[in-house]
Amino acid sequence: MTPPDAADLVAALIPWYRRHRRDLPWRREVDPYRVLLSELMLQQTRVDTVVPYFERFVARWPDLASLAAADEEEVLREWSGLGYYSRARNLLRCARLVAEGGLPSTVSELRALPGIGPYTAGAVASIAYGVSAPLVDGNVERVLCRLDARSEDPRGAGRAPLWARATELHRAAGDEIHPGDLNQALMELGATVCTPRAPSCVRCPVAAGCRAHGQGDPLAYPRRAPRRRPTPVRGVAGLLWIDGGIVLGRRPAGLLGGLWEPVGAEHPGGVEPEAALVAAFATQVGVEIEIVSRLGVVVHTFTHRRLTTIVYEVRGSGAPTPKARYTEVRIVSDPESVPLSTLARRILAVGPQLGLPLAAEGS
């Protein structure tokens, strides 16, 4: 079976998309800022998680100019819980760079902005400006790999041919079809029909030409080289209440930079976790603590690391001041008032006094 013809695919896909596309807030009013914001939020994150974040964000900062004037801490706080905070910081940097002239329309100019890769540039250029720019995100990758029954790993040797195939579809679409519709149709098919674990081939508009479906084994694609298992890492964290507030430290630039967290540390073993926590409080915030009780354990996976953190309630003496690890330390009565990483939210949720909802695992 030869790979399906590009023109046939486009002809089947576009009417299906027009009939079945979901009513999502960023589709109701299309402008470059809203496209960029939605695409950044949607990276690594599910649509139903993103919708309330997106709506709060645009209600507060309806355009690039208002966002450009925002304080970074406020932006991170609105992003809090979505994870991958470099996206929020880069968005703010973009807004400040282009606030006056607006976002550029070409892929190359968009890619010159902080945090905008080929996928996001293709989305903004095609959806907001109608530029014929292909894109390959996780959904498109899966759909194209299955349609053509591709034997190469799309994250390795199969990457370039996949972009070439996406480009071919755009060429086949010609001037009649909005390039943003074509990209969104492919993404929508992957998100709602050709899903990772349960593709619904009976509902699929391109099933007739699909090679993986023809082979009776869509789940065999995309083909992937085995992944490296995340490295296990151990950590400790302490919940220290002073005058009704909890002690939080603000991380410096870098991983989770600018976000707040309870005091803690990774510990490589060979040291009792309680001793590691006592040392962490002394070196990071200058407070002598004693352990009150062990509250629980939080297991959190970053891209390549699986961090198992034991959470303790502690009491201590002395005024907390920022030392080695933090740029700032505060005693916070409402932790929701500062931007927290997802990991910090999960650690705080172990402390029943705070009444925080448990956050899902993620970065």
Ligand code: SF4
């Ligand atoms: S026929 Fe099945 S495997 Fe092929 S694109 Fe459609 S849903 Fe995916």
